[in-house]
Structure formats: structure tokens, C-alpha cells
Amino acid sequence: MRHSSFVSPEIPEGFFDIDESDQEYVNNASDSNDDETIKSESDIEDDPSLDNEERSGDVENTKKRPYDGGMEPVSKKKNKKNKQLDPKLYKPPTVKELNQLRETENLFNSNLFRLQLSDQGWLQSMNVKMPMKQQPFGGKGSFQFIKPSAVSIIGSFASNCCVGPDVCVDLAVEMPQALHNARDFTPESAKRSAEQCFQQSDHLNERYLRKRALYLCHLAGTLHSCHLVQSASFRLCQGDPSRPVLEVRPAGKLGKRVVVALRPVPQSGVFKLARFSPEKNNVRPSWFFTTSDAIEEPYPPTPHHNHSTIQDLVSTANQEYCRLALEGHSNIKDGIRLLKVWLTQRKLNKGYGSFDGHIVAQLVSHLVIQKRISVLGSSYQVVRATWVYLAQSDWTNFGVSLAEPSRGTPPVSEFHQHFEVVLVDSTGYCNLCANMSKETYERVKREADLAVRCLDNPNINSFQVLFMTSVPFYRQYDHIVRVSRLSHLETDQVRQLDHMNHTLPLAQVPILATLREGLGRRVTAIAVSLEDTPHWSISIEPPASADSFTVGLTLDPVHAFINIDKGPTANTEEAEKFRDFWGPKSELRRFQDISICEAVVWRVTTLADKRLVCGQVVEYLLVSRLGLKVTYVADQYETLIKHNKVRAHFLNSSYEYETLIKHSKVHAHFQNSSYEYETLIKHSKVHAHFQNSSYEYETLIKHSKLRAHFQNSSYEYETLIKHSKVRAHFQNGSYEYETLIKHSKVKPVDFEYGTGEEATLAVLSVFNELSKQVRELNALPLEIISVQGTSPVFRYTDTFPPLAAQSRPGKKVTKDGPTCILLNDTSAIGMAPRWVPAIEAVIQLALSKKWPNDLEAVRRIKAAFHIEVAKCLSQQCGLTAQPYPNFVDVLKSGFVFRLRLAYPREVGLLKKHVTPHGVTTFVDTDESRDLEKDIVHIPTITGAVHGLHQEHPSYGPACCLSKRWLAAQMIDPHHFPEIVVELLVAWLYLCPEPHEPPTQPQTAFFRFLHLLASTNWVTQPVILNFNTELTREEVVEIESMFQSSRSTLPPLFLATSYQPSGVVWTKRNPTLQVLIRTAMLAKESLTIVEEKLFSRHFDTKVIFRPPLDVYDVLIYLRPLLNPRRLEAVDVNKDQPLVNLPPYQYQQGEKLPVVGFNPVQYYLQELRETYGEFALFFHDPYGGEVVGVLWIPAAMEVLDFKVSALMTCIDCSVVVLDGNAIFTGGREILKMTL
Structure with a gap:
């Protein structure tokens, strides 16, 4: 973290001096504008807004008049009425001047406004724009640029506490009070010894701040043409529009890593610090407001305006305070660097009201002086002690002062009356956190507390987490609120006067206060995003004040989702305040405890809606009540898991279903069973394992001329889907997609799908009933001790949970079987039936020593047990059940549950391996x-x-x-x-x-x-x-x-x-x-x-939406053969809405075909056949294209081998023009090579 490699760049001698040509240019510019300069100090004496003390001022009261481009002293006149004007000094206006005055009066209704605008005409000749807004424009007083009396390095570079990647060198450019105070005073300059940068009462009405900006403009215009400077730009200091900073990037290699920030400061003694106490008023309402109803005396204090000025006055003293505390203690400086990195990663050190590095350095210095940080401690101990102190502090109620107690400084309580957060500097007059909001300070406290917990957690890499991981605002908070049109918010004149119409703080305070009261216990934290201050060229106007800001909300999971805000009881003073705050949203309600209270009710139907109750509160308060514009970021991406084309209805439930996951084009309610079917696919004596929805089921796949007869049940069944060259594949059909798509006008009854949670709860409710029934089966040889679900729906992670629906055979696609609906074998299928996934669960039996040690015998016993379970469920519970060798399918309340018997010792039997020498080993397979x-x-x-x-x-x-x-x-x-x-x-x-x-x-x-x-x-x-x-x-x-x-x-x-x-x-x-x-x-x-x-x-x-240009081959599938096409990201807008009525039990209902997805079967065939040559990619949620990537090793030239021919297919089935049909590939629509 050290930056010892960075050496303080030597400031060349004369870097800030003005050469003769520049001085001549300045003098000429002054000559050309003499008649347009605000120059009479007698105006100050005539100003009725100033009291006697302010007229006396801190600055020498010297009048001046122009001479040779400069200003010379003029003796005071006690009797101004007797002052005679010499007519020789004046001449009649020219025609051009008369036209200009007439144009000014017509356009601006004032012959003074144009003169005020042209006072700064010299800026145009230097191609420099004033870096701050001057509203209102104009004012009394004069300004004369004088060479800086001193230039010193301040800030983190001077303290050797700066961090990268770019090093910022802060230079305090001292603006002298008068030329005779300059350090390079010479006898030749004695004639102009009365030239001044400051005059009496420059602390009033933003005069100092504007002179400061003008001083920067002259520096910018001069340095921009210097060969030592690569570029120059303005930026705002801590986001304050009244305090611009000139950033200069040196020429050459140094400019790639170093930037110099010029900060004008007044010479010591120009102003008294007491003039900028929080209780003082330094902006006169009669100057600031143009209306006649301006604020009358006594004038209100302007603490924030005072703070903008006093920061420059105390910079040297605060720098000395840090130097005395940190000098010679490199470990303390390393700790400060770490703290700055920590703040940077959390975006807390930039922008208006930030917790910047200057505050950190002052705080650590204070802790060192107070001996709360040992000078012998390591950098780790420095950051930890600082975080502990911050986490336990309360600067909103008990502010801290770094100054020694004295009679002259304002008490901390005075600062608390005007600022939300108080940390007084070493002089006792400047609140370092004057612009910081309570929310930002609380955010720093939370981050400090979290940092301490990270240090105490041995299971994480705390250094990586705290100092190397970026924490952007949008990933840190649950809800993000972008509030704009801040200028539309009405604010009182007192605050406008204090903030000089700075939009951001004027709007933040009432908005944040409204959110605090409105959200209450729903949130644990409200935070403001600190936007980095912009940079702009010296030749363009400064950017407009931000008209928006971003708020982050951390929800309290206990209270955030409650849709009723219960207020005070009726007919009380608190109830009146409650009604005033909530307006027409407030209403009287009777609660279950018989109380009658004011309340606000928010409309919700699903769990997804409940998560957005805070959004309803924010939008109502800020949009309806305050007239602002709000952009709410909370659930935009949840639309990707919503059913927008299928609607579901669940009747048999005693609870309210609410959900998080929503189908994009499907509202889940399948009506009248869109042809549920069940099938066994046969292939040549091969066992195939298909994995669908996190469960594995096994089925025998046999050739068309082979019949599979399973005697595990009381009846015989036969599969009808044939593979290989017999090609019982789906044809293009012109008939409609069963019957469910036709019911587009059926509306939901009592269930809203939301984001899927309600559907998940419905599955869990039915499963709990089935589990109880299975455990109560009494005709089994072994007791069932538990039934545990294993599908994603039991973990609440099924993207599109199963939906209950009736099972009915269709006319062309499916037909009736003994207990199942089967595919019709007499006609080709042109459209895939409805997708019905199986919900997997595992049955655990009581312990028994009678299990055999032979693997095949264990499997037979399991198959017999599945038969008995199906029989008992049918006879005792009236459920439709179908046994298979490896599982039993059960239909209950419209859902298909697949129950598997778990025998743990079977795993060991599968690992068992006997070597040719008769040695038994256990090997994972x-x-x-x-x-x-x-x-x-x-x-x-x-x-x-x-x-x-x-x-x-x-x-x-x-x-x-x-x-x-x-x-x-x-x-x-x-x-x-x-x-x-x-x-x-x-x-x-x-x-x-x-x-x-x-x-x-x-x-x-x-x-x-x-x-x-x-x-x-x-x-x-x-x-x-x-x-x-x-x-x-x-x-x-x-x-x-x-x-x-x-x-x-x-x-x-x-x-x-x-x-x-x-x-x-x-x-x-x-x-x-x-x-x-x-x-x-x-x-x-x-x-x-x-x-x-x-x-x-x-x-x-x-x-x-995936990029498709990365794939070597694209295989486009026939949409009608994709049973999950309504789950796709982009669904055809013309697709009719599917309405599914609530499930109702029917006598003799049959199992649908479960887990049949032609696309997945096709993908499995591709991977099994061509897996050594290519990789296949597909979106299982309704994707219509398969991406193919050739494996580079497969493209290499190999020696001819007969075994390689085993993977080849008849090339007659491949069309070389780009369209192809693979073996069994009727699912393909087209292929792009």
C-alpha cells in the first residue's frame, strides 16, 4: 500500500509567475474594462444591508480608482454630498454605446445587467469560462489579480498518505490580501502597494467564492499555454458547486500518473474565523431574492454557505494538525491508506457529502492524539481501531470536536442545530461533515461494523473482501430508487438562502426525511449514492447542478412485506399528523383486536407483490405527494421467470399462494389436460438414462420389432415409440395444440401465478398430504419411516414449478391406456403434448437384516416393493399409481410424484468389484x-x-x-x-x-x-x-x-x-x-x-439473449415439437393466452405421459453419437436453436482406422446445401452451417 516510489514533483521556479507579456495583457485587459468594473468601495458604505461592524470589515477600507490599468488609493470623502465631478473626465456616449444601452434596456429591462455581464469579458479573451454559476449575477466590490504570495503542498501527498492509481498533488495557492504583503515585494512595486485581492465585507454574498473562482480562471488561462502543462480542467471540490478546483496534468511521463489540483486559499488574517460560525448570516436576502417578499431581519443563519468559505481558511491549520500527529509514524500512514482504499471500493469518498480521505486523516490524527491508536501499532491495528470507533460513534447526536476547549469557539451543540452530522476540526470553527447526510454517516457506520465482523470471521479472506472487492451501489441494496426532477420540489427561502439554490442538498433533505417516516420499520437502511464529481474543460461552461440522485434501500425481511401500515387510534393528535402525512391514502379501519385506527393499505396478491410494497410506498410519497419522478429498480429481471401466456387456477387450497418466479408467456393453469401421456422409448437393448428437472429416471429403449413386457404389475403394457431407422418421429401436423391453447378467454379464479412461489407452495402442500398417506400404508413388509423430496421444487429453486391439471387423452396425439395415457401409435405426431414433469421423492424404509447381498436380488426386491406401494396407494387411498422397476408414479391433485425406494447398501454393492484373483475391492463407478x-x-x-x-x-x-x-x-x-x-x-x-x-x-x-x-x-x-x-x-x-x-x-x-x-x-x-x-x-x-x-x-x-455468432453450426428446431416453448425468453406476441382451470378430481383419472421432451431426447442422441466431435448447447426453457461447437482435437488429421467408421452415418441423409436431417431428426426445422 506504500507509494514511496512517487516522489513529490519539483515545482519549477516561476511556475506560477506571470511574465511580462502576461502582465501587460492583464493590464491592457483592465484598461479596456475600466468603465465596466464594479470599483467603488463607497458602494459598500452606502449598502443598507450592512451593519456598522461589517462596514468596518477585516480588510483595510481603501478606496481605489483606475490608473494605468491598475488601481490607486483615493482619499476618503467624509461629506459625499459636496463631492464635485470634473467634467473633463467624462465625454458624451458614442452612437455605439447608446445603441448598446438601448438594447440592454429593451432586452433585460435593466441598463445595469449588461454591464454586470461584461465585467468578466477578459475571460472570453483567455478562452476560459467561469467555473461556477453566478446566481444572482453581480455584486459590489472589485477584484484585482495579484501573483500568489505562497504555493504549498497540502493534502494526502504532503502527508505521504495518497493512494493510486493516479496520484493527486493538492497545491494551496495563497491569494494575497494586497501586493505589499507578497513575499516578492520590491521597491518597484511600491507604487501599487495598495492593490488588493480582497476588500471589506468579501465574506458577504458569495463575494469571496466568486473571487476565488476568478482567481482560478486567471491561473487556468495562464497555465494552459505553459509548455509544462499537458491539460487543464475544472472539477468541483467534494461536489460543492461553489468551490471549483483547477486540475493540471503535467506534460510528459509524469502526467500519466500525476495530477496537480490547485486550490486557492486566502492569505492568513484576511478573514476572521468567527465570521463563519454556524449562527452567522453571510448572505443577505435583499441581494439574493429579487422578489419584494424577501426575508426580513433578523436574518437567518447560513451555516452551509459559511462552510464553503471557511474550508479554505482552515486548510493550513488542519494540515499542520495531521503533520504533528503523523510525522514519523509510517505505520499510521499505512493504516490511513488502507482506510482510503476501503472507502474507494465502497464509493464513499467521492461526491457531495462524502466521507473523503481528508476526514479519514483528521479522524485518525485525532485518535492518535487521544491515544486511542498506539503509534507503535501495525496498520491492521490502525484500521481496526478506526472501524471500531466509527461503528460505536454517534456523530448525529454527540458530535466530536478535534479542537482544544476554548472560550471563543462555538460549542458542539451549536453545530448540531444546523448540521445532521458533526465532526469539528482542530480550529473549532469548521464542521468537516457539514455536507454529509445522516444516511451517508449511518452507511459508513454499517460498513465499519461489517468490516470488524469480517476481521473476526476466520472463515473468509478478510483482506480480499475489504480492500480488493468493489462494492457498487446497485449490488449493495435490495431496492434502488432514482429520484429526478428535483428542481420541481418547492423549498423554503431560508434553505435556498443557505444553499445558494444548490438543487441537490435542497431536495435531499426533505426527500430523505419523507422516506424515513414513510418506510419506517420496513427498511433497515436508507443510503444515498455518492456520485463522482464531473470534470470539464476550462473553455466550456460548468455542468448544470444534478437534477437527480439515487437512493438505496435495505429491506427488513420481518416488516418489509406487510401490506398494512397501522397508525394511531382515531381522534388523537397523532392521528391528525398521520392523515396529514399520508393524505387520501389514510383510512379508518377496524382491526381484530377491536381497535379502530388510521391505516394505509397497499394492494398485493402474490409474494412478488409483497416484495414491492416498499416500492408502492416510495412511489406514492414521492410522485403523488411531492410531484417528483421516480425510477424504481427492484424486480425488472423477474419478468424473465413469469408466465405471461398461461394462467393457473388452484382451488383445493386453504392458504394464499404467493410466488417469486413467473413464466414469461405462460400463466400456469392447464385445463382439460392437454393430452397427458406416458411412454417408453425403445432402442436396441440399451438402457438409457435421461436427466430431467434434477432427477434421473430410467427406461428401457427398445427397437420397433422388440416388445417390452413388464410383469411388475397386474397388467401388461407396451411402448409405442420406435427409434432408429423405423423413425417414429413427429411429423408436421396442421391440427391445433391440443385443447389448452384454445381457452384464451378463461380468467383466473382465485390464484395468481406471480413468480412461481405460489405454485411451489401448492406442490409442497400436496406432497405433504401424499407423504402422510405413504407413511400410513400398513400392508407393506417394511415400515416407511420417511418420504423426502429431491426435485428442485422442494428447494424452492424450480424455475417453472409443475402445475396441476386434468389428464385427458386427445384425438390424434394420445390415447387411453389401462392406468396411463399413451401416445397414439397409428398417426404421426406434429405437435408435442403438454410438458408434465415428474416430482421426485425418496422413500426411506426401516432397518432390516433380511436384505440380500446380491445386487440383482436387491433390484428385484425394490421392483416388487414398488408394485406393492402402487397397489396400496390404489386400494387404501384411491390414487392412480403406476409401478416401474426403479420407481412408482403417483397422480395426486393433478401432480405426478415419482417415488423411489432408497436402500443405502445398494451403493456399496455397485462399488463392489472382484478381481480375477478373487480379491474384493470397492471402486467408485x-x-x-x-x-x-x-x-x-x-x-x-x-x-x-x-x-x-x-x-x-x-x-x-x-x-x-x-x-x-x-x-x-x-x-x-x-x-x-x-x-x-x-x-x-x-x-x-x-x-x-x-x-x-x-x-x-x-x-x-x-x-x-x-x-x-x-x-x-x-x-x-x-x-x-x-x-x-x-x-x-x-x-x-x-x-x-x-x-x-x-x-x-x-x-x-x-x-x-x-x-x-x-x-x-x-x-x-x-x-x-x-x-x-x-x-x-x-x-x-x-x-x-x-x-x-x-x-x-x-x-x-x-x-x-445469447450471441449465436460463436457457434460453428446452428440447428433450428420445430417450435411445435418443443413442449416448453411458452417458457422462452421471447415468445410470439400473437400466441394466445392459455388459461388452466382449477384441478378437480375425477373418478378413474389416468396418469399423463411424464417427462416427455423430444428436444431433450434429441440432444441426448446428439451428445451420445457425436460427443467426441462437438459440443452442443441449448436453452432448455423453450429454446428453438441448438448451437454446435466443433472440438478442435476432432478436426485434426488422424490415421485411418476401421473402428472410426462405427460413428459414421449414411451420408445420403445429409443435404449439403445447409439443411440437414439427422437420424431421427424430424425435430429439425433447418440447419445453418
């Missing part, structure tokens, strides 16, 4: 890993994640958004397993540093993108310590194992409290190439979000 994952690991993780969602309800929707984004990039679960995404998002909640756990899903989604974009998985292990079950020693052991065995571990190391090996979930996928690809996509997505988040025409779907 793919089959054993999959089975162990299904019956051991996933149930365990499901329980842990379920508890995490209960603690943080935003977790489930955040997972859904994250999985939806990955899928939209065509990175499907084959490349990036869903459970891995869920665990990575869980990591953001278990280890949220440097943030707090998010309450809004969108915020968590942004953090997930940042995690993908910025994490180096080669060096960063992911350790999820659920319920803190891992001790510190165990975590260290996992980290040590990760470092020592990194080369043999998967690219993404993901360990949990239950799977510490780190390879259970990521052994196969994602690969390093996929991680690199996701990092690139996430980085680009974050860039778009940061640039366009507040744009009026920002399309949130942009980051969900």
Missing part, C-alpha cells in the same frame, strides 16, 4: 456415484437448502433467475448442473461479505453474475458451511487439501458440510472451458446492467 447422489447427497442438500430458504425467502427466486440466465446463454444443465447453480447462490447467502444477505432476488442475481465474472476458480474453493457444522479446523483441512491436490480436483471445487470432498457435484461438469465462457458472459451482462439500469428504454431481456 459412474453408476454408484449417481445412485449415491440421488438417494444420499441430494436429500441431505435439499433439507439444508430448504432451511436456508426459510431464513432468506429471496434465495429460491434468486436461484431461479440465475438458472434462467445460464439457460438463456444456452448453457444447459448438461454443462452446468442445476444443483451447482443452487449451491453457488447459497454461498452468496452463507458468505455474503462484503455485503449483507440480500432480501431482493434481483440483487442476489446481480451478485451471482459478479461471482461468475470475477472469481478465479483455480485458486478459490467454495466451502458451504451449512448451519456452521464445520469447525474452523475442518475448514482449514479442506483448504489445505484443496491447495495440495489442486491438479487432481475439478475446475470448480465445491465442498459442503455434508460433502467435504468437493468433487461430488462438479466432478464431471462444469468444465474449465464452460467456466471461462460463463465468466465472459457474466462480465458483459454486468457491464450492460451498470450502463443501462436507469435508462428509459432499457430492455431487460438483452442479457438473456
